[in-house]
Amino acid sequence: KNNIDEVINAMTLEEKVRMVIGCGMSGPDAKFPGTAGRSYEIPRLGIPSVYFADGPHKLAMSVRREFDSNFYYTTEFPSGSTVAATFNPNAAYEVGKAIGTEVKDYGMDVLLAPGVNLMRNVLCGRNHEYYSEDPLIVGKIAAAYINGVQSQGIGTSIKHFAANNQETNRYSNDPQMDQRTLRELYLKGFEIAIKESSPWTIMTAYNKINGKHTSENIDLTTTILRDEWGYNGLVISDWNAGSDAIASMIAGNDMLQPGQERQYNAIYEAVKNGQLEEKILDRNVKRVLELVVKSNTFNNKSYPNETDLKAHAAISRKVGTEGIVLLTNNGVLPFSEKVNQVALYGSTSYDMVPAGQGFGSLAFGRYTVSLVEGLRNANYEVDKNLIRKYQTHLASEEKRLFPNGRPPFSLAPPPRADEFIPTAEELAEQVKSNDVAIFTIGRASSEPVDRHVREFYLTENELALLKAVSDAYHSAGKKVIIVLNICSPVETASWKSLADAIICAFQPGQEVGHCVTDILIGKVNPSGKLPVTFAINYGDAASDKNFPFDYEFKMPSFFMGSGLSIQGENEEPQEVKPVRNIDYTVYEEGIYVGYRYFDTFNKNVSFPFGHGLSYTTFNYNVINSSVNDDICSVEVTVTNTGNVSGKEVVQVYITAPEGGLKKPSKELKAFGKTRELNPGESETLTLTWKTMDMSSFNDKSSSWELAKGKYLWHIATSAADVKSTVEHKINSSKKIKV
Amino acid sequence: KNNIDEVINAMTLEEKVRMVIGCGMSGPDAKFPGTAGRSYEIPRLGIPSVYFADGPHKLAMSVRREFDSNFYYTTEFPSGSTVAATFNPNAAYEVGKAIGTEVKDYGMDVLLAPGVNLMRNVLCGRNHEYYSEDPLIVGKIAAAYINGVQSQGIGTSIKHFAANNQETNRYSNDPQMDQRTLRELYLKGFEIAIKESSPWTIMTAYNKINGKHTSENIDLTTTILRDEWGYNGLVISDWNAGSDAIASMIAGNDMLQPGQERQYNAIYEAVKNGQLEEKILDRNVKRVLELVVKSNTFNNKSYPNETDLKAHAAISRKVGTEGIVLLTNNGVLPFSEKVNQVALYGSTSYDMVPAGQGFGSLAFGRYTVSLVEGLRNANYEVDKNLIRKYQTHLASEEKRLFPNGRPPFSLAPPPRADEFIPTAEELAEQVKSNDVAIFTIGRASSEPVDRHVREFYLTENELALLKAVSDAYHSAGKKVIIVLNICSPVETASWKSLADAIICAFQPGQEVGHCVTDILIGKVNPSGKLPVTFAINYGDAASDKNFPFDYEFKMPSFFMGSGLSIQGENEEPQEVKPVRNIDYTVYEEGIYVGYRYFDTFNKNVSFPFGHGLSYTTFNYNVINSSVNDDICSVEVTVTNTGNVSGKEVVQVYITAPEGGLKKPSKELKAFGKTRELNPGESETLTLTWKTMDMSSFNDKSSSWELAKGKYLWHIATSAADVKSTVEHKINSSKKIKV
Structure with missing residues (x-):
């Protein structure tokens, strides 16, 4: 069964179309009731269903099953924002490993997590699932979480690709932004995480970007994701996202979840009448099958059907506290x-x-x-x-x-x-x-x-x-x-x-x-x-006016029933004059999100990004800093100068020289956390990043540009509290066209 | 603290009265919410509360506690009738040991179990808690269960002493019977169990016997129980039983549960005004304290607060199947x-x-x-x-x-x-x-x-x-x-x-x-x-007409609330003409309960007492039988003559000679169960009993009388299926006055 091409050759067209469509959400008599869904099975070809369950902070599954006396409990781990607040990728790895163990122990294959959208606005209804207003934190924490889950042989689905930053009218909302903003903020976390962790799958988003559904946008899911970043896994839609199944297939959104008959019919007809090349379908089927053969289900791994809730509670407590x-x-x-x-x-x-x-x-x-x-x-x-x-x-x-x-x-x-x-x-x-x-x-x-x-x-x-x-x-x-x-x-x-x-x-x-x-x-x-950042008032942040901050949500009646009936959710609203912040949202603030805005424009905040006190005190000593072979490096010795043991986070922000694109006054480029240091004890952290991480995206030339000149490297305990600054000069500018 | 008399001397009268009264049922903020209650604590004398929990087939306790994330699950073991149907005291021991372990693991002291009242009538609402229509089965199964519980250092409370055979009007119903019936049937199970297992406590019943509340009957709780049977533990009332606290104290019903202020006031006043001798109170307090010092709580035993539910589920399944x-x-x-x-x-x-x-x-x-x-x-x-x-x-x-x-x-x-x-x-x-x-x-x-x-x-x-x-x-x-x-x-x-x-x-x-x-x-x-016995019709059994078989129960409204408010339950009904089967019940059938009746009077039944088929067949060979030093003994070799392995129960029924008191045609005097025998395999069981176990009680002379003459010993697989009969002669009659 390793020869996937042979298997595809043996499949009927009907089977191929079924393979790129999910089988509906898991009802009470499914193998895993209350989970997100599964892929299509073709027993005659030895292709089993692969099982998907929602995350990110809890494996989502019904606790009880019909005529089954077992309790299928799962652990409620910290929300994404708490995990991110550790500023400790190892903590994210631990959570990922534990939740991945639960998915494995209960016999499923892919966890639909992590959620890595940027916290553009403090009112976004899914911020708790997300990590940060800064894409470096997002990317590093997400990569560690994914590596933790995948260490257990369980797949992930990094989501929601991309710019899923508001819930109001989420199936149709259209964020409008320039390429620089998209790439430096809303794609950057994905880019870092995908490059550092190779998630098995990527989930596109409900929303559009600049007028196009993310699940139907070939620039996003093929050009940037695969061609530029080298991703070679499976792309799946968010559940009931998008409207044009054929466009999704062409865009390389390989699989549509949880699957609708109208999608099946559309794709089937499109191949029949030549509107969709069968080789495109084959390509997508192949990506699905590549996932299938990696799965525990395909490999007939046995599973205990119970998990170590006590051990995972201890991890939840430890990371939740950190x-x-x-x-x-x-x-x-x-x-x-x-x-x-x-x-x-x-x-x-x-x-x-x-x-x-x-x-x-x-x-x-x-x-x-x-x-x-x-x-x-x-x-x-x-x-x-x-x-x-x-x-x-x-x-x-x-x-x-x-x-x-x-x-x-x-x-x-x-x-x-x-x-x-x-x-x-x-x-x-x-x-x-x-x-x-x-x-x-x-x-x-x-x-x-x-x-x-x-x-x-x-x-x-x-x-x-x-x-x-x-x-x-x-x-x-x-x-x-x-x-x-x-x-x-x-x-x-x-x-x-x-x-x-x-x-x-x-x-x-x-x-x-x-x-x-x-x-x-x-x-x-x-x-x-x-x-x-904790702003003083709503309205202080640059994004605040371009967000549906006073929208009165009314739950559609079908949400109040006793089931997961979400029919109709993906119906397009009737065409009327588009309403700002509902039908479309203008990202006027551009790259000036969070501390990038407050810091650059000297806006007072209540508590700055990166802020957090300790019961002890720490001394910072920058013992070395250098640029070698496009790698920037800072060595900082942190000493616990107080009376109790503790850990410290070191943050490195960069101020770019004038002359290039306009930049925020500071941007986080590296961070690190010490181990638990006893009073008097020291640890030297080495923090590194690439010179091109300091570049910016030029929409006009469609290229990443690194300005030459003097860069300030701020060694800090928060965006507002710099302990030490060193300077490094970049002698020649650099440009990478994409 | 071993010198209990010194402690009693140090107690005030108020404390002594509190000590013979419970502290109410355990509400949501009790140490063990949802349990039956506890004894009074006197910290200044180092006397802690001892904790009581209801049984018998399940440690009864709230699963959740306020502001506590633990789940206090307990195992639901087989009901009493299933345990008895094993005809295997070892199985009852296993259940008792497991439930005793749960009581110990959760930090309590006394399990209010087992229920050993005779199944006088098939409609009794608590028959499921009870064991059998035959007092030998009752006594042997109860003794094993008690020994199992108490092997864990946990006390039991054999209940309900005695003749608690109907639920209708249970707080006041008055069974009327002769002494022979009481002693041979309704006390016999208690007598066997108490002598073979020494339960820490005995619980008196709600009902009366021949006009007197069991909790206020000195004949029952002192003369028979302690003087004749040699019991030296604690006697407690059923929860809210009886009406006269002073009579209870005098009768040797040492402790009143769950305790009422009017009981406290009555006892206190009675001692003050000389109606109740303080030395009677002291005696009862001493019995309470003797229980206290045996308890895990007094001895500061630590407990895990969780129990091995999987192991106990396996025991429940094993015994439930047997x-x-x-x-x-x-x-x-x-x-x-x-x-x-x-x-x-x-x-x-x-x-x-x-x-x-x-x-x-x-x-x-x-x-x-x-x-x-x-x-x-x-x-x-x-x-x-x-x-x-x-x-x-x-x-x-x-x-x-x-x-x-x-x-x-x-x-x-x-x-x-x-x-x-x-x-x-x-x-x-x-x-x-x-x-x-x-x-x-x-x-x-x-x-x-x-x-x-x-x-x-x-x-x-x-x-x-x-x-x-x-x-x-x-x-x-x-x-x-x-x-x-x-x-x-x-x-x-x-x-x-x-x-x-x-x-x-x-x-x-x-x-x-x-x-x-x-x-x-x-x-x-x-x-x-x-x-x-499974009778053909209701009305066939001798007790059937003297039972409230067509009473239409109406739940008092306070039972339908959301709590354990049972106030008023023990209020005596207003005096009106007593109603037969409600206010009093005439045990006209005397000793002719169950197979004793059907067998003696040749009444057809649907399935006889002791009946039960196997997937294999057994051969019986009586290899020896004897009477020596008042011990009767039968050795039976049981051989598995079929094709699959199995266990067999051997039952020995006795037919007494004419000449003494009128007797049932057959009475069970011994039973035994083989181990799992493979096809062709044999085991020899030795079944013994005392000659006086074949005696009957003569009301007139108040004595146990053994008639002389020829006794038939039936080795049988049920009351209706005798495999072999041997004869033994008792040469001289014997009489023991009580």
Whole structure:
């Protein structure tokens, strides 16, 4: 069966067309119920179905199966933003390896992950799945994750190729941008990851780019992906993406998922009537079969049908904790020995958000560790009266928000409980009996819904509670800690001075209460860094006005049923005048996304990209820097100069010389993380990149251009905190045409 | 702390009274939520609470706890009747050891089990918890179960002491019987078990006996139990049993559970005003403390808080299978190699009854293996069209039976789906595509509800379906197998000729589908025997008219709420004219219960006590029998004369001589089970009992009397199938006064 061409010769046209089409999503009587789908099988030719399951932070599969007493639990790992906040590719590798093990243990072949779209705007509804506003972080973290998954013989599907940066009208939205922006920001993360990890498959996106569906765009899926980057794997569509099956086939979007009869008919007819060359179809079939023969299913690998949930919970906890970012700390953290009893405020303290939602995690997982549980397991007392109050409050909010009970299925994130404000007397009592107050603020998001701008801001009740708690505890000389358990940045500037410490946990997975506790009590010294800027206000970022920030999402009724019926989703809307930010979105900001914008235009932010505090201090010593054979290299010795052990992230930003294309004032070109350093201990990190990584794309000449002149290399702890700068001169400019 | 008397001296009166009263049932914030309760703690004296959990077939405990991400699963073992049907004390020991391990692993101290009341009537709502209509089976199986639990350092509470044989009006029902009946039948199982296993505690019953609450009856809990039988453990009340706390204290019902304030006040006042001697209270406190110091909690044993569910599932499956009784078989079982595809009829095939319900198992357990799953796991095809039909049927029955959804809590057994009758065309299609038909008939029961006589009979639809299936398959020369997945006997005589084989599985635990499949396919050769007679009609048994067989139970509204609020349950009803079978029940049949009646009065039955077929045949050879030093002994060599390996149960029944008290024509006095014998292999069993075990109780002289004369010893395979009889003479009568 190694001779795939012979097998293709033996296939009927019907079989070939079936082979480039999925077999529908997996219903309750499928081999793997609740998973994304499979490829077509042709038993007479020894071709089995290959099985696809959604990710990225959780293998998505029904826990129960019909007439089966087993429980098919999978681990809820940290969301992408938490993984990225580790700034540690090894951590991403560990998560990938563990989730790949689960896919393997349960007998499937390809995990539809990772999601690597750029965080263009803080309100994008899938930001939790994504990694960063910076393409280098995206690419390095994604490559490590993919290598982790694929180390288990399981395929990945890096997604969504490309520019899938908004959920509103996601099947038809048309981002409009120049080539430079596309290549330097929205393709760059893909390019780095694909070159460093060779994912088995690539998933195109729902959206268009400059008027063309990504799944039907030959420039994207053939010219750039295969011809320029050398990719030779399989390209599959996002589920029900695109509209023209024949264009997809020609473009090299080899497989259409989950497969529709109208796609089958269109392709079949097109070959019959000569509109589609059969050799194009054969080429695509061959790529599908090349995947099939790599799969565990084809190779009849046996699998245990259960997985080591305890080991994976430990990995989830470890990486989830490493991804927590300490934003501020006036010395209250880690807890002193005097802290014994803790008052927990905020509904989210009792009902934490483990990870993002979407098809990758329709319901939350097997369990979510609350902050109550995390603190109790660390032998802290949690105020019991307050627990009872919140239980009552959450029960009444549940009735208010879901008067008819929760819908059996909802892809949109269910509304979350608001806050209540204790009376002054209650607060006084709480201050008296507790050593410290913690207030957790929660935000969840889900495909296919973008966040409304009001989700960026704290609610009236959240702000009032924060103020009341802060006043009451501070009057008594006691401290207040804020925990952000969020999908994507929220407003912090207006209230951050009210807190003695702020922790940003993003969504660190099922062990969330343990992760936060490990940081609070100093069991783990925080080493996470922000992969995304926390702006002062919505509107500050250059992209903010070109995003559907005030769009009121209404869930179509078919989403509220009890199943995965998504018929009609891919119907094109009737032609009316296109609406800005809905039908099309203008990327006016160009390359000025995230810190590239704030930094270049001297805009104040609340917390800069790359920011993250530690319980210890570090000294940086640049012991060497050089350019040799187009490789730039910096050696930095990092010394732990504080009293507790810890890890540190070193970030290298580049300032390009004048004279070439206009550039952001700084761009991240390398980063590295030390091992856990004991007090006094040092480690020397060597950070490298290629000179052409400092080039920019010139739309006019369609080439990557490296300007000559003096480059500043900033060795920094965040985009706003440079520790040391060295200079290197590039003597001659360089140009690579594509 | 070994000097308990010193500790008692140090206790205040308040503390002493608290110590003989439970602390209420365990709510959601208890140490062990959803368990039965605990004893009072006095930290200043180093006295911790001892924790009680309900059984007998499942450690009853909430699966989830507040703010705790663990799952506290426990194994659903076979119901008592299935355990007894093994006729194998080693099997009962294994179940006891496994469930004792779970209690230990989860950190508790006492399992409120086993239930050993006699199956006086087939409609008793708790028969599933009980063992047999014969007190020897009861006593031997109970002793083994208790020894199994207590081998793990966990206490038991043999219950309900005594004569708790009906659920209707259970808090006040007054069984009326003579002393002989009480002692030979209703106490005998307790006596055997207590002497052979020393249970840590004994639980008195809700009911009265001859006008007195069992928990307030000094004859029962002191004179007989302690003075005659030598019991020196703790006696506790059933939960909210009895009405007079002081009488309980005096009677030696040492502890009242789960404890009520009015009990506390009554005892406290009674000691204060001299109505209750403090030394009686001290005696009872001492018995409580003797239990406390034996407990794992007192001894600070650490526990893993998880248990080996896989190992226990295997034990549940093994014993559940060994307890299955093959009632008839015309050669269709085990399945021949020609059987590949199976048609499953009966709603219960898809929704099996793992075990009985009640406080010991409020909801069913972690999972129940259906017959579909059992057969599939053994590589049989199950008719898929029929599966879909039953899924539709069950869904519509669910709507019919629970138009407002299932109540969150119901102690009464929820109604079960009725049957539908396929059309002739559907049946013809099913006959064509299947090799054999299986029809499972299900019956569930639960405290505090007795079964209505209509539950003994098949419904109109069950009979119609049975007839339709039988006609259709037999016309095509195909076979029909009936599986009884029942709490207690049902009517079989009218329809048994329609089946090619009948299997009685009772309720073999969570693995039920695996257990039945193991028998169907001959993976396990059936060796279970009926511990209870299957009568032809309700009304045939001597007790039948003196039982509330047509009582229409109405669940009090507080049972339908969402919690364990059972306030008011123990309120005495207002005095009106006592109603027969409700307020009191006359045990007119005396000692003529079960086969003692049918056998003595030559009443035909459908399946006799002790009956159970095998896939092989056995030869019996009595090689020795003797009476020495008051020990009777029979040696029987059992040889497997068939073609497959198997186990056999040997039963020894005694016929007493004329001249003494009137006796049943036969009474079981010993039984034994071989190991798994290969074809041709033999084992010699030695079965022994004491001569006084053949005595009877004379009410007039209050003594056990052994008549002299010729005793027939019947070596038998059932009460109706004697293989060999030997005679032994007792030369002089004997009398032991009590």
